[in-house]
Amino acid sequence: MNKNVIITTLAAILLIGSAGMACAHFTMVFPSDSEATVWDVTPEDYIAEEGETKTVYMMWGHPYEHILFNMASVPEVSVMKPDGTVEELQTTEISVDGQGEDGKPGKFKAYKTSFKVDQEGDSVIFVKYEDEGENLIDYTKAVIHCGEETWFGWDSEVGQSTEIIPYMRPYGMEEGFVFAGQAKYNGKVLAGAPVEVEIYHTLDLGNEIVEMAGGMFSYDPPMVFTRLTKSNDNGEFVYTLDEPGIWFVGGTMEPESESERNVRGVFIVPILESFPPVEAQGAGISSAELTSAVNEAKAAAQEAKDAAKQAASSATSSPAFGAILVAIGLFAAFMIAMRRK
Numbered sequence: 636m637n638k639n640v641i642i643t644t645l646a647a648i649l650l651i652g653s654a655g656m657a658c659a660h661f662t663m664v665f666p667s668d669s670e671a672t673v674w675d676v677t678p679e680d681y682i683a684e685e686g687e688t689k690t691v692y693m694m695w696g697h698p699y700e701h702i703l704f705n706m707a708s709v710p711e712v713s714v715m716k717p718d719g720t721v722e723e724l725q726t727t728e729i730s731v732d733g734q735g736e737d738g739k740p741g742k743f744k745a746y747k748t749s750f751k752v753d754q755e756g757d758s759v760i761f762v763k764y765e766d767e768g769e770n771l772i773d774y775t776k777a778v779i780h781c782g783e784e785t786w787f788g789w790d791s792e793v794g795q796s797t798e799i800i801p802y803m804r805p806y807g808m809e810e811g812f813v814f815a816g817q818a819k820y821n822g823k824v825l826a827g828a829p830v831e832v833e834i835y836h837t838l839d840l841g842n843e844i845v846e847m848a849g850g851m852f853s854y855d856p857p858m859v860f861t862r863l864t865k866s867n868d869n870g871e872f873v874y875t876l877d878e879p880g881i882w883f884v885g886g887t888m889e890p891e892s893e894s895e896r897n898v899r900g901v902f903i904v905p906i907l908e909s910f911p912p913v914e915a916q917g918a919g920i921s922s923a924e925l926t927s928a929v930n931e932a933k934a935a936a937q938e939a940k941d942a943a944k945q946a947a948s949s950a951t952s953s954p955a956f957g958a959i960l961v962a963i964g965l966f967a968a969f970m971i972a973m974r975r976k
Contacts, residue, residue, distance in 0.1 A: 659831045659861040661883045662710070662764045662775040663694040664903055670731050670747075674701075674837055676881055678905030681806065683752040683781045691760055691777075694731060694745045698883055699833050699860040701841035703733035705744040711763040712748045717756025717781075717788040724748040734838055755782030757789040770896050773885075774798060777903040780806045796821060797888045797900035808876070809907045815873040817866075818886030818900060824870030828886045832862040832874050835881040879908040 666680040666689055667673040673692045683689050693710050696703040712724040730742040752758060758779045765772050774795035778788075789804050802815040818825040836844060848856040866872045866886055876882050885901035 659697065659833055659883075659885070660695060660704070660766070660769055660771070660773075661698050661833065661885065661901060662762055662773050663692075663696065663698055663835065663883075664760060664762055664775050664777045665692050665694070665881070666690065666777075666779065667692055670729060673731060674733075676835070678806070678879070678881070678907050681777065681779055681903075681905045683758075683779050685752060685755055685781055687752045687781075688749055689752055689779055690747060690749045692729075692731070692745060692747045693726075693762060693764070694733070694743070695764065695766065696733070696743075697833075697860075698835035698881070699841065700845050701734055701836050701838045702736050703731070703741075703743040704736070706746060706764065707766045707768060708764065710746055712746075713761055713793070714750050715759040715761065715788070715791050715793050717754045717758060717785070719788075719791070721793070722750060724750055734842075752779065752781050755785040756787050757781070757785075757791075759788065759791050759793055761793045761795060763795070765896075772796070772896050772898045773901065774899065775901040775903065778805050792819075795900055797825065797886065797898045799884060799886055799900045799902035801902055801904075802871075805902070805904045807907070808904065809909050810879045811875065811877055811909065812906070813873055813875050814882070814884060814904055815871065816884065816902060818870045818872065820888040820898065820900075824868075825866055825886060825888055826868045826870055828866045828870070828888060830864045830866055830872045830874070830884065830886045832864065832876075832885075833860065833883045834876075834878055835883070876904060876906050879906050881905055 665673050665676040667676060668690070670692070673694075691712075693706070693712070694703060695706045709726060709728075712726055713721055714724060715721050726746040726748045729745050729747050731745045732740065733743050735741050735743075750758070758781070760777045760779060762775045763772070764775070774797055776793065776795070776799065780789070786804060789806070790801055792798060792800060797818065797820050800817045800819060802817065803812070805814075808814070818828050818830065820828075845856070845860075848859050852859060862874065864872055864874055870886075872886070874884065882904040883901055884904060885899050887897050887899040889897055
């Protein structure tokens with residue numbers, strides 16, 4: 636085999652390997668107190684109090700695998716307040732610790748911005764980020780909720796070229812809930828568009844799950860990293876978000892010309908753990924179970940009372956003694972039922 640054939644073969648193998656692990660890039664928009672805690676993002680971070688200054692961090696990478704890349708351009712960031720007013724926000728370049736595509740730790744270029752939550756309701760952070768290397772213009776939205784039962788503004792259209800309009804309020808949603816929405820491009824429905832769905836993992840969990848997926852699904856591990864559906868003729872789509880955490884849902888306008896960039900709209904959905912918690916669900920006893928226990932206790936007490944009449948003197952078989960037996964039986968049955976729970 637000559638040198639050119641060997642080089643060509645090795646290049647092909649490398650390309651196949653890298654393509655096999657290619658997963659969706661997303662603009663991660665995470666509220667946090669500092670760069671040090673940005674990776675510990677939870678659904679509660681998307682909640683604010685009136686008067687609070689909210690700092691939002693923007694990183695570029697693979698949320699599922701916790702892989703980072705340097706941001707190739709400065710993102711444009713704005714916030715639409717609950718009353719519909721729009722404020723452009725200034726960004727600051729920062730470095731965040733993370734893991735590169737080669738699996739090695741490093742520092743990566745990212746950005747942050749801040750705004751004051753001065754109204755109750757829902758403020759929509761919307762970000763435009765361009766990445767020439769990925770041939771992509773990425774438009775991302777995240778909702779910051781403020782105030783009890785002030786549930787308005789979460790479905791606002793902010794005018795992004797490609798935009799996801801949520802049909803479901805994106806807070807108070809638990810694991811297993813269905814998320815539905817509509818993809819639009821330049822204000823018109825985006826039909827037949829690919830819709831990518833991906834959850835964020837912390838570094839340790841991401842590495843663990845990726846390794847597990849490689850062993851279980853060696854023929855195509857990324858199929859469980861980035862889920863995929865399509866919008867219908869009206870630009871609508873649905874998908875079940877079956878784990879608690881931070882989810883990314885993105886619909887892409889794929890141009891016919893290769894000289895044009897893909898334009899994607901992404902909506903971030905924070906998903907809570909199941910409520911009430913499983914341990915709380917089993918803490919009580921149902922009325923049906925209690926009724927059954929009481930009936931069993933009555934029957935047992937009656938049997939004891941009948942036996943006492945035959946074996947004891949007339950004094951010990953009095954009605955008062957029978958009532959005591961019934962009470963003891965009820966108490967015992969109740970304690971047994973509680974132990975079962």
